[in-house]
Amino acid sequence: MPELPEVETVVRLIRPRLVGRTIAGARVHWTRTLGGVSPARFTRAVTGARVTRVWRRAKYAVLDLEREAAPAGFLVGHLRMTGRFHVEPPGYDPGPHLRVSLPLDDGRTFHFIDVRKFGRLWFTTRLETLLGRLGPEPLDDDFTADWLLAALRAKRRQLKPLLLDQTFLAGLGNIYVDEALHRSGLHPLRPSQRVDAAHARRLHAAIRETLTAAIAREGSSFDVFYRTPEGQPGQYQDEFRVYARAGQPCLACGTPVERLIVGQRGTHVCPTCQPPPRKRRAITRP
DNA sequence: ATCCTATCCTGGCTGC
DNA sequence: TGCAGCCAGGATAGGA
Secondary structure, X not given: OOOHHHHHHHHHHHHHHHOXXXXXXXXXXXXXXXXXXXXXXXXXXXXXXXXXXXXXXXXXEEEEEEEOOEEEEEEEEEOOOOEEEEEEOOOOXXXXXXXXXXXXXXXXXXXEEEOOOOOEEEEEOOOHHHHOOOOOOOOOOOOOHHHHHHHHHOOOOEHHHHHHOOOOOOOOOHHHHHHHHHHHOOOOOOEHHHOOHHHHHHHHHHHHHHHHHHHHOOOOOOOOOOOOOOOOOOOHHHHOOOOOOOOOEOOOOOOEOEEEXXXXXXXEEOOOOOOOOOOOOOOOOO
C-alpha cells in the first residue's frame, strides 16, 4: 500500500511533468473522490490555475496552485490503498477505474486512478484542515531519538497501533511499521511506556533506515496495486524481513515468521528477535 | 486516554 | 464452471 516511500516516489516522478503547467479543466468520474467538494466547485477552483510546486507531507501529495501570480489554493491527494497518479499524453487509456482527470495546457492529462475508491483528491485553500493534525515527518531533523523516547513514554499504547497513528508520527503504514519494529527488536504489542532508551534509539534508527532504503528502491510492490507513475513496480518488497513472510525463516535467526492481528491489522513478527511482552501481574498493595 | 467496531470499496481468493 | 461469502487495508467516527 502506498506509504511514505511510495508517495515520495510518485511525487518525484510527477513533479517535472506538473510544475509550471496550467490546469485546463476537470472531469470528475466519481464524486466522492473529491472528499465533499462538489464537482462544479472543484472544477471552478482548479481550472486556469497553474501548478507552482509539488511536494509531500506524510502520505499526502500536495500541488500548490497559483492564479495570476497569486496563491489560489492547493490540490491535495491521498492514494490510500489503491490510488495512482499518472501524467500521460493524449491517447493514453486510463482504464475502468479512472476517478478524476485534469487536462493540462501541454496536451497531457493528470489522471487519478483508484480501484477501491478510498483515495481522495481534495481542493482546499486551507492546508491546515487536512495536514494540521499530523505528527512529525520521520525523515526531518525534528524527529530525533530523544523526541521519540519522550513521546513513547508519554503514551500508554501498544507500539504498532501507536506507530500507525498519523497524529503521533506521520507517514508509516502497515508494511514499514512491521519492518522497523523487526529491525529494532521490538514486539508490536509492547506497551510504548515500557520501551527503554536503547530500544527507542534503535527504533528511531530503524524507522529512518527502512524508509530511506525503501525510497531508494522506489517503494514496495508486493501486489498488483502500487506502481510508479511510469508503470514500474518498486523493488523494496525484495528486501522485506518480515512483512508478507509468514511461515518463512527470519533472515536474522531462522525462526519462522509469525502472523498475528494487532489493532485489526495483519502483523508480522519474529518471535525470537522480537520477544513478546510478558504479562504483568496486577500490583497488589499489602 | 485508550480501545473497539463499523464504514468506505473492489478484486481476488476459498470453498462448495 | 459458477457463485456466494470473506478478506485486506488507511483513516476516521462514534461508542464503550
